[in-house]
Amino acid sequence: MVDPSPGRGPVVEADGISKRFGATVALSDAGISVAPGESHALVGRNGAGKSTLVSILTGLQQPDTGTLRFHGEPAPAPGDTDAWRSRVACVYQRSTIIPGLTVAENLFLDRQSTGALRPISWKRLRHRASDLLAEYGVDVDPAARAEDLTVEQRQFVEIARALSFGARFIILDEPTAKLDARGIERLFDKLRALQRQGVAFLFISHHLQEVYELCGTVTVYRDARHIVTAPVAELGQEALVEAMTGESPRGGEPAWSVTCGTSALAPLLEVSGLSLDGAYHDVTLTVHAGEVVGLAGAAASGNVRLGETLAGLRRPRSGTVTVAGRPVRTGHVPDALAAGIGFVPEDRHLQGLVPDRSVAENATLTVTDQLGPFGMVLPSRTRAFAERMIAGLGIKTPGASASVSDLSGGNQQKVVIARALATRPHVLVAVRPTNGVDVKSKEALLGAVRGVADSGKSALIVSDELDDLRVCDRVLVMFHGRVVAEFPHGWSDERLVAAMEGMPGLNDTKESDASHH
Structure with a gap:
């Protein structure tokens, strides 16, 4: 790692940064400082404030209070894109490379010609791209189409593009999420080489072991606040996780325990050898009657994709799903419903609600066959059915005919859960069921999920939110x-x-031991 030379200030320094969105405090008096040639980790649980800080560091948001400086100079004016690009770049988990263009075209998008009125010389463009890639040791053909590159190659192209603007500070947002072990190793080698050239990185990852492999300094955020900044070598793994969670380790227990006991009650959901390319591999699990089981995992763990597969939204490459002894046709939503799987999707706005329809219509979308004879939907039955669900879940609404878009977030989520429960499913699969709702609504929503199991059915909560998993x-x-x-x-x-963060140093359990449940 390159130490900053005397007289050289931080590449970026944020101090006293606060940001609110309405009543939500996204950052409170937070800050960070990154030195030239440094690989600096930023870690924290979801909602800790990391994404808001990145949006401020890249000029996408302006802080309510605080100062931001690059190389000792004030941050550029809002909207001065070229000035921001010359100071900072962010390589996001979702690539910004345009698949239909070549590598050279992506590298110099909107900069293809050296003069405003000159025609584009494609030969010269490829030479410029070759020189740029060679300068930073990126072994990619400038004439290759971006869609033919590997994930790892696309990341290298994005880093080279950022450096071509003059930026010497690059934010990496979950850069290893879609890479295999060899790809991660090659990425880290490239980052270390760039550090020796004075390039600084802010490394954001849920995989904390990688922090110890790559970074010299780590900053922890929790609940929108800066908690600690320390050299990685001086902050043990348990202390790092404690800073993230606010909870001290408890002695006398194994780091993780794997229980192999079986329930005396009947299995309602049985998953065997389920695999989906690029998401999860050989997953086997059982959920019994009367049980609520959590499926926890950070970003890119595969837990959300697995939940969507159980609901029929994704077709796995291999494996079987059985509900109450009945095989389920995977990749087919109607069959999942018919087999007895109720589903609460991750995003109620995009996947869960029809916003211009009433509470009654939204709550009964899965049971239209019960609302009238010969395929008819009788308004009186729809209203009566919905009113029972409104009373059962305590949905606060002016009435069953009110537009669902007029409800609060918590009550909208109750409508989504009501619809999932309308079919009286054997298994309720709920993905982040309390996402974006207040504390009181959380309690009611989780009580509804718990009630499914208490009635003799079962539930699977797919979430990385600890409050969701406590039930x-x-x-x-x-x-x-x-x-x-x-x-x-x-x-x-x-x-x-x-x-969830993949900390083998705190784990006495091997993966293979856990794969048999």
Whole structure:
């Protein structure tokens, strides 16, 4: 790692940064400082404020209070795109490379010609691209189409493009999420080489072991606040997770426990050898009657894709799903419904609600066959059905005919859950069921999920939110597409987070031990 030479200030320095969105405090008096040639990790749980800080560091948002400086100079004016590009770039988890263009075209998009009125010389453009790629040791053909590149190659192209604007500070947002072990190793080698040239990186990752492999300094955010900045070598793994969660480790327990006990009650959901390319591999699990099971995992763990597969939204490459002894045709939503799987999707706005329709219509979308004879939908039956659900879940609405878009977020989410429960499913699969709702609504929503199990059915909560998982009888943890651990009820925040973040140093359990549940 390159130490900053005397007289050279930080490449970026943010101090006293606060940002609110309405009543939500996204950042409160937070800050960060990154030195030239440094690889600096920024870690924290979802909602800690990392994304808001990135949006401020890249000029997409302006802070309400605080100062931001690059190389000791004030940040550029809002909207001065060229000035921002020359100071900072962000390589996001979702690539910004345009697939239909060549590497050279992507590198010099909107800069193809050296003069405003000159025609584009494609030969000269490819030479410029070759020189740029060679300068930073990126072995990619400038004439190759971007859609033919690997994920790793696209990341290298994005980094080279950022450097071509003059930026010497690059933010990497979950850069290893879609890379295999060899790809991660090559990426880290490239980053270390660029560090020796004085390029600084802000490394954001849920895989904390990578922080120890790559970074010299780590900053932890929690609940919109800066908690600690320290040299990685001086902050042990348990101390790092404690800073993220606010909970001290509890002695006397194994780091993660894997329980192999079986329930005496009937299995309602049985998943065997389920695999989906690019998402998860060989997942086997069982959920029994009367159980709420958590499926925890950070970004790119595969847990959300698995939940969507159970609901029929994705077709796996291999494996079987059985509900109450009945095989389910995978990749087919009607068959999943018919088999007894109720589903609460991750995003109620995009996937869960028809905003210009009434509460009654939204709540009964899955049971139209019960609302009248010969395929007819009788308004009186729809209203009566919906009113029972409104009363049962305590949905606050002027009436069944009110537009669902007029409800609060928590009550909209209750409508989504009501619809999932309308079919009286054997298994309720709920993805982040309390996302974006207030504390009181969270309690009611999780109570509704718990009530499914208490009535003799079962539920699977797919989430990385610890509050969602506390209602579970046990929690399975996914990491890099595999189930790696299982926790009984009563787990500690520190150990569950360590498992989700892939911290083998805090784990006495091998992956293979957890894959048989």
